[in-house]
Amino acid sequence: xxxxxxxxxxxxxxxxxxxxxxxxxxxxxxxxxxxxxxxxxxxxxxxxxxxxxxxxxxxxxxxxxxxxxxxxxxxxxxxxxxxxxxxxxxxxxxxxxxxxxxxxxxxxxxxxxxxxxxxxxxxxxxxxxxxxxxxxxxxxxxxxxxxxxxxxxxxxxxxxxxx
Amino acid sequence: xxxxxxxxxxxxxxxxxxxxxxxxxxxxxxxxxxxxxxxxxxxxxxxxxxxxxxxxxxxxxxxxxxxxxxxxxxxxxxxxxxxxxxxxxxxxxxxxxxxxxxxxxxxxxxxxxxxxxxxx
Amino acid sequence: xxxxxxxxxxxxxxxxxxxxxxxxxxxxxxxxxxxxxxxxxxxxxxxxxxxxxxxxxxxxxxxxxxxxxxxxxxxxxxxxxxxxxxxxxxxxx
Numbered sequence: 001x002x003x004x005x006x007x008x009x010x011x012x013x014x015x016x017x018x019x020x021x022x023x024x025x026x027x028x029x030x031x032x033x034x035x036x037x038x039x040x041x042x043x044x045x046x047x048x049x050x051x052x053x054x055x056x057x058x059x060x061x062x063x064x065x066x067x068x069x070x071x072x073x074x075x076x077x078x079x080x081x082x083x084x085x086x087x088x089x090x091x092x093x094x095x096x097x098x099x100x101x102x103x104x105x106x107x108x109x110x111x112x113x114x115x116x117x118x119x120x121x122x123x124x125x126x127x128x129x130x131x132x133x134x135x136x137x138x139x140x141x142x143x144x145x146x147x148x149x150x151x152x153x154x155x156x157x158x159x160x161x162x163x
Numbered sequence: 164x165x166x167x168x169x170x171x172x173x174x175x176x177x178x179x180x181x182x183x184x185x186x187x188x189x190x191x192x193x194x195x196x197x198x199x200x201x202x203x204x205x206x207x208x209x210x211x212x213x214x215x216x217x218x219x220x221x222x223x224x225x226x227x228x229x230x231x232x233x234x235x236x237x238x239x240x241x242x243x244x245x246x247x248x249x250x251x252x253x254x255x256x257x258x259x260x261x262x263x264x265x266x267x268x269x270x271x272x273x274x275x276x277x278x279x280x281x282x283x
Numbered sequence: 284x285x286x287x288x289x290x291x292x293x294x295x296x297x298x299x300x301x302x303x304x305x306x307x308x309x310x311x312x313x314x315x316x317x318x319x320x321x322x323x324x325x326x327x328x329x330x331x332x333x334x335x336x337x338x339x340x341x342x343x344x345x346x347x348x349x350x351x352x353x354x355x356x357x358x359x360x361x362x363x364x365x366x367x368x369x370x371x372x373x374x375x376x
Contacts, residue, residue, distance in 0.1 A: 020238045075188065075215045078207060082195035093204050116251035119210040122203075123251070124258040136258065138207040168286040175285030179292030182337060186299035189330055193306035196326055202319055205310075209326040212303070217333055220296075224336050227289075228345060236345065242332070242352055249359040253325055256366035261318040263370050 007044055007051065011037035052106040056160050063157055070118050078119040081139060094140045095124070098133045098150050107162035114154055121146075174230040181223035188216035202261055206254060213250045218243060293341045300334045321365045328358025 015033035022029050081091060102108060112123040115135065125134040137146055170178075188211050195208030221239040228236035307330060310323035332351040339347035 017241065017244075020241055023236075023238055071214050075211055078195070078211055079188065079191045082191055082198065082208060082211075093201075095203075112255065113247065113251045116254050117210070117214055117247060119214065120207055122206050122210075122254055122258055124255070124262060134262075136203050136206065138204060170285045170289065172285050172288075175288045178340070179288050182292045182296040182340065183299070185333065186296035186303070186337070189333055190299045190303040190306070193303035193326055193330065196310045196323055197306045202316065202322075205319065206322060209322065209329065212326065212333070213329050217329060217336075220333050220336050224340055224348075227340050231343065238345075238348060239336075242336075242348075242355055245352070245355055245359075246329075249355070253359060253362040253366065256363055256370075257318060257322055257325075260366045260369035261316075264316075264318065 007041050007049070009052070009054075010044065011041045014040045050105055052104075052162065054161060055163075059157060059160055063161070066153070067114055067117075070114075074118045074120045078138060091138075092140050093136070093138050094143075096135045096137055096140070096143050096146045098135055098147050100131050100133050100151075100155060102155055102159050102163065103131065104159075104162040107158045110158055110162070111150075111154055115150070170227070170230060174226060178223045178227045181219040181226075185216045185219035185223065188212060188219070192216065203258075206258060206261075210250065210254070213246055217246055289340070293337055296337050297334065297341075300330055300337065304330045304334070317369055321362060321369065324365070325358060325362040328354055328361070332358070 015037040018033040018036050019025065019029060022032075100108070100111075102111065108126065111133075112126075115121050115123045120138045122136045123133060124136050126132075127134075133150075135146065135150065140146070192208045192211035192213075195211070196205055199205045199208060221243050225236060225239045304327055307323045307327040311320050311327065314320055332354045335347045335351040335354065339345060339351070
């Protein structure tokens with residue numbers, strides 16, 4: 001099992017994707033889904049894709065819930081900024097450099113997805129030599145506050161899961 | 164439009180609301196694309212449409228077809244999952260390309276090349 | 284009752300989405316720089332996929348779903364390729 005499916009989560013995801021796409025649970029669909037999962041895992045093995053070690057899966061639902069809440073909140077905030085241009089002069093946008101302690105590539109990818117998917121912040125660049133991340137913030141009030149938000153709200157919890 | 168008459172009102176109300184809210188968010192994002200001043204500000208506007216905008220339209224579509232065909236129609240999740248994975252990738256690639264171009268031309272929009280020494 | 288409600292909502296959503304596509308098209312035409320045009324093109328793709336999903340609700344067929352999926356796939360590939368082109372001057376190194 002370990003030999004054929006070195007990436008169990010990705011294989012399962014590919015199989016589910018196929019079943020959803022064809023919208024059937026017949027034997028043929030299951031066989032094709034398994035073939036797709038095998039092919040995907042084989043390709044990743046050839047590419048020497050780093051394996052993720054997930055620890056403490058119990059904190060994943062809480063994290064997902066917080067991401068959804070944050071997406072709702074920041075959608076509202078950004079829509080207000082766009083539709084009320086009278087306050088345009090008071091608003092300041094800019095770049096923030098955040099020093100990160102996380103080194104796991106999967107954790108960094110998850111952090112990038114979370115930060116970019118919430119409107120108002122975009123992950124721009126990552127410097128792997130000193131581990132700093134460049135973030136662009138639409139409504140920048142205080143640089144240090146943003147560094148604290150990124151580190152306390154997301155990075156610490158992602159490190160619990162991925163490292 | 165004829166099948167929509169079979170839809171019970173408890174399903175029609177959220178479907179209608181989600182459709183209008185999703186389209187409204189997409190419009191808000193595109194208005195931001197036109198009105199915001201600099202490129203880096205405009206980069207934030209389309210995320211309104213790609214997160215909650217398309218999300219609510221997908222949920223509306225799932226609810227509509229699931230109730231209408233009395234079975235779970237879930238393949239809209241694929242577009243949602245795809246959007247979640249690809250939007251950060253495209254935005255990041257585009258932001259880095261813009262940063263590179265601005266740095267090479269010495270535009271004032273680009274951030275300082277190295278972190279200021281006070282941060283360390 | 285629910286038929287009129289759905290058709291009204293679909294009409295409003297279509298008008299809003301076409302207006303959104305118009306805004307994005309305006310930014311594609313105005314620029315001023317290449318990255319603005321690429322960003323607006325990406326928005327145009329996403330808005331187009333949403334419009335197709337609304338068409339699906341309007342006609343009551345799930346066939347539009349495949350078209351929306353394809354548009355979002357192509358939009359991602361196109362934007363990624365264009366961004367790489369802006370960065371390096373070529374798509375495949």
